[in-house]
Amino acid sequence: MKTFYTQFVASLSLVFLISGCAALQSNNSTKPLVIEAAIDLVNIQEDKVQITIRPSSLAGDEIVFYIPQIVPGTYEYSNFGRFVEDFKAFDKKGNPVAVSAIDQNSWKISAAKKLGKITYWVNDTFDGPGGEEIYPMGGTHFDSDKTHLLNLHSMIGYFKNIKESPYRLSVRSPKHLKAFTSLPAISTSDSLDVFNAKRYFHIIDNPILYSEPNAVSFDLDNIKVGLAIYSPSGTHQAAAYQEAIQEMMVAQKKFLGASNNTTSYDILLHLMDMETLRYYGGMMGALEHHTSTTVVFADAMQAAELTQNLVDVVSHEFFHTLTPLNVHSEEIHNFEYNTPLMSKHLWMYEGTTEYFADLFQINQGLIDAPDFYGRMNEKISYGQRYDDTMSFTTMSAGIVEEPYAANYGNVYQKGALINMCLDILIREKSGGEKGILWVMKNLAQRYGKDKPFQDADLIDEIVAMTYPEVGNFFKTHVEGTTPINYNDYLSKVGLTEGETQMKLPAVIFKDAQTPVFTAQYSEDNVRLFVISGLNSSLEAMGVQPGDVMLGLDGQMFPEINQENSTAINAIFNSSFMWDATKEFTLTVARDGETLNLSGKVGAPSMTVSGIVEDAEASEAAVTLRKAWLFN
Numbered sequence: 054m055k056t057f058y059t060q061f062v063a064s065l066s067l068v069f070l071i072s073g074c075a076a077l078q079s080n081n082s083t084k085p086l087v088i089e090a091a092i093d094l095v096n097i098q099e100d101k102v103q104i105t106i107r108p109s110s111l112a113g114d115e116i117v118f119y120i121p122q123i124v125p126g127t128y129e130y131s132n133f134g135r136f137v138e139d140f141k142a143f144d145k146k147g148n149p150v151a152v153s154a155i156d157q158n159s160w161k162i163s164a165a166k167k168l169g170k171i172t173y174w175v176n177d178t179f180d181g182p183g184g185e186e187i188y189p190m191g192g193t194h195f196d197s198d199k200t201h202l203l204n205l206h207s208m209i210g211y212f213k214n215i216k217e218s219p220y221r222l223s224v225r226s227p228k229h230l231k232a233f234t235s236l237p238a239i240s241t242s243d244s245l246d247v248f249n250a251k252r253y254f255h256i257i258d259n260p261i262l263y264s265e266p267n268a269v270s271f272d273l274d275n276i277k278v279g280l281a282i283y284s285p286s287g288t289h290q291a292a293a294y295q296e297a298i299q300e301m302m303v304a305q306k307k308f309l310g311a312s313n314n315t316t317s318y319d320i321l322l323h324l325m326d327m328e329t330l331r332y333y334g335g336m337m338g339a340l341e342h343h344t345s346t347t348v349v350f351a352d353a354m355q356a357a358e359l360t361q362n363l364v365d366v367v368s369h370e371f372f373h374t375l376t377p378l379n380v381h382s383e384e385i386h387n388f389e390y391n392t393p394l395m396s397k398h399l400w401m402y403e404g405t406t407e408y409f410a411d412l413f414q415i416n417q418g419l420i421d422a423p424d425f426y427g428r429m430n431e432k433i434s435y436g437q438r439y440d441d442t443m444s445f446t447t448m449s450a451g452i453v454e455e456p457y458a459a460n461y462g463n464v465y466q467k468g469a470l471i472n473m474c475l476d477i478l479i480r481e482k483s484g485g486e487k488g489i490l491w492v493m494k495n496l497a498q499r500y501g502k503d504k505p506f507q508d509a510d511l512i513d514e515i516v517a518m519t520y521p522e523v524g525n526f527f528k529t530h531v532e533g534t535t536p537i538n539y540n541d542y543l544s545k546v547g548l549t550e551g552e553t554q555m556k557l558p559a560v561i562f563k564d565a566q567t568p569v570f571t572a573q574y575s576e577d578n579v580r581l582f583v584i585s586g587l588n589s590s591l592e593a594m595g596v597q598p599g600d601v602m603l604g605l606d607g608q609m610f611p612e613i614n615q616e617n618s619t620a621i622n623a624i625f626n627s628s629f630m631w632d633a634t635k636e637f638t639l640t641v642a643r644d645g646e647t648l649n650l651s652g653k654v655g656a657p658s659m660t661v662s663g664i665v666e667d668a669e670a671s672e673a674a675v676t677l678r679k680a681w682l683f684n
């Protein structure tokens with residue numbers, strides 16, 4: 054998973070976090086029982102969808118039915134059972150059977166042997182009670198005749214000890230909406246689609262997007278790629294994004310080489326209107342699956358902005374096909390949806406994945422070196438928001454509980470940087486020949502999707518295939534609590550601290566996380582947004598420090614107070630969606646006059662202290678740097 058927020062919070066400071074996810078895979082012997090599951094998207098009542106589950110035959114006196122408490126890739130308790138209402142069971146003749154709720158995610162059903170079917174209604178997470186606590190990319194959205202986003206872990210459950218039985222899933226849908234999913238279809242028509250799932254995991258690993266047809270499909274060497282978009286305004290057409298996705302995935306395949314064996318990959322892009330984006334507190338991102346990913350962004354994003362976000366986020370999700378898909382521990386292999394045990398290795402599942410999502414872009418020429426250094430520098434600075442003395446392996450094993458849960462976002466910051474340091478260290482020791490990608494390829498070969506590693510042995514195995522110094526690094530900085538001095542590693546590849554141009558996340562920023570203005574009080578105690586810093590684009594428009602901001606792009610700020618924070622956020626939020634071509638106006642008060650300053654967003658940047666190439670670096674360090682970035 055990968056998530057980030059785009060918003061001003063009530064305190065009027067910026068939140069721009071990146072956090073993330075992981076996937077899994079499990080495998081046991083199957084039983085001949087088939088579970089029939091039916092979803093009715095036609096007769097939606099009060100924004101709820103009815104589900105019917107028919108197990109062909111069960112044994113015993115009673116059985117428990119579960120909806121997941123947690124799903125792979127999310128690392129938090131979602132308790133999807135809380136979206137279920139009116140849970141009923143019937144015998145084979147249609148008579149009611151006694152049911153009792155055990156907790157919010159499980160129900161005990163009596164007379165299992167006689168059980169004919171269970172029925173229940175499901176609320177969607179996009180506006181159901183407490184739905185904003187669920188990651189939108191792992192959520193459900195029922196919008197009668199427009200779209201249905203089905204993350205099936207929030208809709209379909211499983212019977213105790215029967216997770217490995219196959220499912221047959223029937224979905225009745227409005228005629229003009231078409232299903233897009235990597236779940237294999239047995240039959241499709243304009244009003245009924247029937248899918249096959251080998252086991253329960255397969256049901257939740259293949260989300261379905263229903264929308265008016267807006268999809269493209271293309272072949273890259275030996276991988277079939279699909280992209281479907283639901284755009285509430287109809288602005289974004291899948292065909293417009295094909296070229297960028299194609300370029301990105303070709304580059305990823307080249308980077309991974311033979312270690313990638315994915316044969317199909319589907320991208321389900323569900324764009325949110327501003328109201329929905331606000332409901333989720335500005336969160337956007339994606340959740341990985343083995344052969345697809347669900348992505349949520351804002352419909353208001355302009356084309357170039359959406360393209361760059363797709364490249365950064367979908368490349369992260371696609372790299373999950375390496376880990377955890379092909380390299381994962383037993384905890385993930387036999388994932389328990391209702392009594393989970395977490396693995397110690399989020400530094401790899403999310404950290405390596407996130408690091409590769411940046412490294413492949415410089416390795417394959419999609420971004421230049423200063424951009425790559427800037428991304429690493431940003432991770433160093435965002436990482437400071439978390440506890441730098443918390444053992445990463447301890448945090449990972451305890452991630453669903455505090456104080457670890459609050460540090461989860463660091464898997465995308467320090468988690469990636471751990472991999473950068475390991476990469477440099479292994480390159481140094483191997484004379485530039487091997488790096489962390491080499492380690493991952495070896496692990497993928499040794500394990501693969503059907504063979505989990507022992508959680509406690511992974512680090513020893515990596516040390517055995519590399520160098521004792523790698524063992525010291527893990528002991529000190531990953532299992533241990535000593536913060537990493539990044540300069541120790543950057544200097545090995547001829548990098549140092551220096552002045553650099555940083556690309557800013559939006560035109561109202563002066564660095565990666567600070568807006569160009571601060572809230573100050575006037576003499577008569579009125580709160581004002583006063584320009585306190587600039588960037589290249591605002592400077593070119595003639596904005597000056599001390600200017601009082603009155604409005605942005607024609608939208609004037611209401612009185613600046615807590616009550617108006619939503620309205621104020623909405624005005625700022627729109628600027629996150631702009632791409633370089635956008636022309637906008639900033640209305641300011643200066644010396645008693647109101648000025649409308651206009652210009653293009655362009656590529657706002659700022660001179661900051663960051664990572665630069667050291668002009669004094671030794672030849673050996675420069676050679677090692679090239680091996681690190683381009684081998």
Ligand SMILES: [Zn+2]
Binds near residue numbers: 055073341406
């Ligand atoms: Zn992830």
